[in-house]
Amino acid sequence: MAVEQRLEVPAQPEHLHEIREVVQRAAEAYGFDKDCVRDLVLAVNEACMNVIQHGYAGRNGPIRLEVVSQPDAIEFRIRDEAAPVAMSAWKARDLNDIRPGGLGVHFIREIMDEVCYLPTPDNTGNLLSLKKYQIGQGMDV
Amino acid sequence: MAVEQRLEVPAQPEHLHEIREVVQRAAEAYGFDKDCVRDLVLAVNEACMNVIQHGYAGRNGPIRLEVVSQPDAIEFRIRDEAAPVAMSAWKARDLNDIRPGGLGVHFIREIMDEVCYLPTPDNTGNLLSLKKYQIGQGMDV
Amino acid sequence: MTAEVKMEQDYAVVCLSGEIDLHSSPQGRKLILACLHDGRPTLVDLSAVSYIDSSGVASLVEGFQLARERKLDFALVGVSAAALNVLKLARLDKVFPIYANVQARLAAV
Amino acid sequence: MTAEVKMEQDYAVVCLSGEIDLHSSPQGRKLILACLHDGRPTLVDLSAVSYIDSSGVASLVEGFQLARERKLDFALVGVSAAALNVLKLARLDKVFPIYANVQARLAAV
Ligand SMILES: Nc1ncnc2c1ncn2[C@@H]1O[C@H](COP(=O)(O)OP(=O)(O)O)[C@@H](O)[C@H]1O
Ligand SMILES: Nc1ncnc2c1ncn2[C@@H]1O[C@H](COP(=O)(O)OP(=O)(O)O)[C@@H](O)[C@H]1O
Numbered sequence: 001m002a003v004e005q006r007l008e009v010p011a012q013p014e015h016l017h018e019i020r021e022v023v024q025r026a027a028e029a030y031g032f033d034k035d036c037v038r039d040l041v042l043a044v045n046e047a048c049m050n051v052i053q054h055g056y057a058g059r060n061g062p063i064r065l066e067v068v069s070q071p072d073a074i075e076f077r078i079r080d081e082a083a084p085v086a087m088s089a090w091k092a093r094d095l096n097d098i099r100p101g102g103l104g105v106h107f108i109r110e111i112m113d114e115v116c117y118l119p120t121p122d123n124t125g126n127l128l129s130l131k132k133y134q135i136g137q138g139m140d141v
Numbered sequence: 142m143a144v145e146q147r148l149e150v151p152a153q154p155e156h157l158h159e160i161r162e163v164v165q166r167a168a169e170a171y172g173f174d175k176d177c178v179r180d181l182v183l184a185v186n187e188a189c190m191n192v193i194q195h196g197y198a199g200r201n202g203p204i205r206l207e208v209v210s211q212p213d214a215i216e217f218r219i220r221d222e223a224a225p226v227a228m229s230a231w232k233a234r235d236l237n238d239i240r241p242g243g244l245g246v247h248f249i250r251e252i253m254d255e256v257c258y259l260p261t262p263d264n265t266g267n268l269l270s271l272k273k274y275q276i277g278q279g280m281d282v
Numbered sequence: 283m284t285a286e287v288k289m290e291q292d293y294a295v296v297c298l299s300g301e302i303d304l305h306s307s308p309q310g311r312k313l314i315l316a317c318l319h320d321g322r323p324t325l326v327d328l329s330a331v332s333y334i335d336s337s338g339v340a341s342l343v344e345g346f347q348l349a350r351e352r353k354l355d356f357a358l359v360g361v362s363a364a365a366l367n368v369l370k371l372a373r374l375d376k377v378f379p380i381y382a383n384v385q386a387r388l389a390a391v
Numbered sequence: 392m393t394a395e396v397k398m399e400q401d402y403a404v405v406c407l408s409g410e411i412d413l414h415s416s417p418q419g420r421k422l423i424l425a426c427l428h429d430g431r432p433t434l435v436d437l438s439a440v441s442y443i444d445s446s447g448v449a450s451l452v453e454g455f456q457l458a459r460e461r462k463l464d465f466a467l468v469g470v471s472a473a474a475l476n477v478l479k480l481a482r483l484d485k486v487f488p489i490y491a492n493v494q495a496r497l498a499a500v
């Protein structure tokens with residue numbers, strides 16, 4: 001299990017593009033096709049947006065991204081030091097109820113094969129894992 | 142990804158032995174050795190104890206256990222309808238600070254290769270995933 | 283992202299280009315809503331959009347809803363492949379009126 | 392689980408057997424604490440324990456701590472492989488005094 005890339009940025013909107021660049025490069029290097037790379041960039045971006053908007057909710061703090069290349073999947077680990085979040089606190093809205101907002105969770109779940117919160121070494125903050133399997137290995141959550 | 146076994150019991154201490162039996166049978170069938178089976182039984186038992194004691198905290202509700210046999214790992218999925226819990230809310234105590242209690246999380250982390258909270262279909266309750274890899278496939282968290 | 287407004291007949295055409303994300307979308311949003319508050323039918327040109335996230339899509343939905351409230355025409359034009367992909371993920375590709383380009387919309391009025 | 396107390400010289404020997412879990416451990420706990428509250432040095436015989444979880448281990452720790460407070464002897468005897476495994480996971484195998492059996496403890500007094 002090799003950690004390919006690490007990035008730490010302040011949880012602020014102007015740093016999202018750095019996160020997207022790391023995801024793009026890692027996903028391309030892993031061998032995903034153009035459309036899939038584009039989707040992975042979106043999903044990780046949305047998860048980090050949620051950390052900024054809902055996790056830190058305006059406070060300062062770091063976002064750490066780690067890319068782990070596994071034989072059958074690429075994994076993006078997003079670590080924050082915001083208040084602990086339960087998975088069920090993610091409220092995806094009904095897409096038929098058209099209103100601004102409420103799309104990020106939907107994008108993340110649609111794009112990724114596995115979404116889960118892992119333990120953090122020191123029991124603070126959150127560690128979100130987003131996995132995408134290689135074509136043919138897909139297991140939908 | 143085959144769901145091998147399902148069990149639903151009320152979240153009460155007198156039903157833990159049914160959970161242990163299912164885990165034991167599934168882990169044996171998967172091919173784990175005696176010591177490993179015994180540890181897996183303990184880990185799942187502890188996770189279910191925590192659902193009873195901390196999740197439902199005396200209230201009634203179901204615990205659903207699903208065993209999923211994957212090519213490289215066995216996965217135990219524990220579903221409850223208790224209040225959503227963040228992974229970082231699990232407070233493992235320092236083992237040097239000897240006192241009654243505070244061992245369950247330690248057992249679970251020591252025994253399992255992967256521990257994480259998955260999304261629930263309806264964004265209520267919790268879905269805990271505990272994975273154990275086949276010998277040789279181990280990736281420690 | 284860059285955002286600019288041109289007038290085409292009585293229409294305001296808001297051209298967004300580059301990456302529309304949480305950092306840049308507030309600027310595009312402001313422009314779109316300003317045109318509508320001015321009482322102008324509004325087209326949003328997404329032909330040069332290389333990336334749009336849910337905050338960008340939210341701005342478009344806000345424009346769409348304000349336009350309906352004000353009974354003003356609102357449409358997306360020249361939607362890039364990158365933008366269309368995200369609209370599809372959001373199941374909004376059938377909700378927004380979408381035209382190939384500004385001319386196609388004006389011709390249809 | 393079944394739990395019973397025998398007397399050996401001035402010692403209370405609490406024999407726990409079978410599965411000690413959240414359902415059954417309160418009974419074992421009560422018995423252990425009762426012996427100590429009676430002022431007796433206490434041995435807990437775990438030779439017939441097929442399973443013990445963290446709630447069972449917590450009861451043993453409670454006994455251990457109460458005994459220390461009361462300055463009473465407290466030890467585990469005949470710890471089964473299943474129980475020893477769990478004590479090791481808890482890093483308690485070096486904390487509790489452990490003897491092969493009741494006689495081994497009495498001989499060492
Ligand atoms: N990292 C997070 N921390 C706390 N709450 C979150 C997080 N991610 C998502 N949520 C919750 O899930 C809801 C839906 O998120 P999303 O679909 O991204 O839409 P939006 O962010 O526009 O509300 C959020 O409004 C928030 O309540
Ligand atoms: N399912 C859960 N729901 C809520 N809190 C939990 C859960 N599991 C563990 N915890 C938290 O983690 C702590 C440590 O758990 P554990 O190690 O099993 O010891 P104990 O249950 O004896 O306290 C608990 O006291 C509780 O605060």
